[in-house]
Amino acid sequence: MNLAEYKDVYVFAEQRNGKLQNVALELLGKARELADANNEKVVAMLLGKDVKALAPTLIEHGADKVMVVDHDLLKDYMTEPYTEAITAIIESEKPSIMLIGATTIGRDLGPRVSARNRTGLTADATKLEISDDEAHEFRMTRPAFGGNLMATILCKNNRPQMSTVRPGVMQKMAADKGRKGEVVDYKVNFDEKKIARVKLVKTVKEEKTVTDISEAKILVSGGRGVGTKDGFAKLEALAKELGGEVSSSRAMVDAGVMPADRQVGQTGKTVRPALYMACGISGAIQHLAGMEESELIVAINKDKFAPIFQVADLGIVGDLHKIVPMLTERLKTMQK
Amino acid sequence: MNIVVCIKQVPDTTEVKINPVTGTLIREGVPSIMNPDDKGGLEYALQLKDKYGAHVTVITMGLPQAEAILREALAMGVDRAILLTDRKLGGADTLATSSALAGALRTMDVDLIITGRQAIDGDTAQVGPQIAEHLDLPQVSYMEDLQYNEATKTFTIKKQLEDGYQILEMQAPCVVTALASSVQPRYMTVSGIVTAFDKEVEVWGADRINVPEEHIGKAGSPTSVFKSFPKQLKPAGQTFEVSPEEAVELIVNKLKEKHII
Numbered sequence: 001m002n003l004a005e006y007k008d009v010y011v012f013a014e015q016r017n018g019k020l021q022n023v024a025l026e027l028l029g030k031a032r033e034l035a036d037a038n039n040e041k042v043v044a045m046l047l048g049k050d051v052k053a054l055a056p057t058l059i060e061h062g063a064d065k066v067m068v069v070d071h072d073l074l075k076d077y078m079t080e081p082y083t084e085a086i087t088a089i090i091e092s093e094k095p096s097i098m099l100i101g102a103t104t105i106g107r108d109l110g111p112r113v114s115a116r117n118r119t120g121l122t123a124d125a126t127k128l129e130i131s132d133d134e135a136h137e138f139r140m141t142r143p144a145f146g147g148n149l150m151a152t153i154l155c156k157n158n159r160p161q162m163s164t165v166r167p168g169v170m171q172k173m174a175a176d177k178g179r180k181g182e183v184v185d186y187k188v189n190f191d192e193k194k195i196a197r198v199k200l201v202k203t204v205k206e207e208k209t210v211t212d213i214s215e216a217k218i219l220v221s222g223g224r225g226v227g228t229k230d231g232f233a234k235l236e237a238l239a240k241e242l243g244g245e246v247s248s249s250r251a252m253v254d255a256g257v258m259p260a261d262r263q264v265g266q267t268g269k270t271v272r273p274a275l276y277m278a279c280g281i282s283g284a285i286q287h288l289a290g291m292e293e294s295e296l297i298v299a300i301n302k303d304k305f306a307p308i309f310q311v312a313d314l315g316i317v318g319d320l321h322k323i324v325p326m327l328t329e330r331l332k333t334m335q336k
Numbered sequence: 337m338n339i340v341v342c343i344k345q346v347p348d349t350t351e352v353k354i355n356p357v358t359g360t361l362i363r364e365g366v367p368s369i370m371n372p373d374d375k376g377g378l379e380y381a382l383q384l385k386d387k388y389g390a391h392v393t394v395i396t397m398g399l400p401q402a403e404a405i406l407r408e409a410l411a412m413g414v415d416r417a418i419l420l421t422d423r424k425l426g427g428a429d430t431l432a433t434s435s436a437l438a439g440a441l442r443t444m445d446v447d448l449i450i451t452g453r454q455a456i457d458g459d460t461a462q463v464g465p466q467i468a469e470h471l472d473l474p475q476v477s478y479m480e481d482l483q484y485n486e487a488t489k490t491f492t493i494k495k496q497l498e499d500g501y502q503i504l505e506m507q508a509p510c511v512v513t514a515l516a517s518s519v520q521p522r523y524m525t526v527s528g529i530v531t532a533f534d535k536e537v538e539v540w541g542a543d544r545i546n547v548p549e550e551h552i553g554k555a556g557s558p559t560s561v562f563k564s565f566p567k568q569l570k571p572a573g574q575t576f577e578v579s580p581e582e583a584v585e586l587i588v589n590k591l592k593e594k595h596i597i
Contacts, residue, residue: 079477111430111462111463112475145347149566151561153561154561198506203501297573300583315573317577323587
């Protein structure tokens, strides 16, 4: 493998039902930074059926070029046809770096592509950088050991250097309507016999009653100290006053008090809101892994030794059941 | 029907504590367990054994002490247990691990391969799909239910998505990666524990799997760890032990300062 032949940063532009996933735009933001450090291009790979109309959005968010693979077989995500399309692009275009969102789709596609092309794949990186020494090495840092350790990974002698990144970890660029880019149609010869081994019978969407917590600007989050549904009602009242959403620690999800899609942390969602208000959350390392990038962290906890105070910008040792309703009232009177 | 379940021995990461003074990891005394998603996958295999008389094999790649989880699997009711262990396999990343396991699987007659979705010590979710690729088999990951159709030799699989699920049909032979949350693994039985210690755990070395040396162990790993370090937490802000009234004032002032309100 002649490493010098491989260049540019490629991003898998995940879409579902013709809707670009936020993580695709977040990856473009990071890809832009990596590409600029090496004077390279950002290329978005857009796979699907009748999805070309999404290309301008990708350019506005940092892509120099969008490769569109439009085919009936790509209408819904399926492992084999998507792997074939990405592999065809790797073989003909020789990308240096490839970023994929760590969604259920990306975490199915990434390893399959890496094995087919015998290259390395770093899972769920939280930091991606080009080293500022002469080597210009691509360094991928990720949590390991259940979030207790961080490891920086290199993929020295194989290309592309692949990484998945969880949604909400990177920041997208503000859309720049004036950005120019190239849109290219890319044809792939599919192995229909191989593809036929798996058939999609149906996709069922389950009703989501609330907005995605990873997109909320303000989160009022509750843990064991909140205890019950009644306790969470106090948090909801505060969240409403602040224009935010309620999220939860794993303990309250396991206890059945809160639904799983509200869970923040290693096994839940990664969030980085403008305000994260941790109420009655002790701050296990697995929880911190999912929220410590929040811009402002306010913690209320009875236990002054709770680890959450080590990441909080403002810590209050006290009873959330008293403080939260008082704060809600205070905010109400301020608005008047 | 022949089923092989790939399992891994992992440290119970939920038991890991942080030294509050130094901020470093306390590794001592962390118990080793069968990875939860793998155990979920094993339960699905045993259900197919109950229903269709499937022959269930478990295989693990690891250090000799990983025999413990193979014994546990035998006590849960599997028919055959294989420990793939060899210095040559050490230092493997996911690609080299999957290459070695695929090599072992290639020597067997298999209709269904089950792996856990991911292991709690690495959380990569890569080895299952990579095994499928090396063996040129179809895969469905994030499996939360599966049914077998004897007449057509196909599996009907429920796959979890972020906002719902999919139903897929897949021809055998194939690979699924299982979720722990979707199933309650059975307990070891007393008679199972007794027979588990009479049964043989087969120990395989790298010579059994017929995979080129450049595809296994450190040599077969495209990725390498450049450095690892304890998680850097950002410096703590101030913590106050005050009355609720004063607490509310402090919070309101902070929110104003940061233009939240």
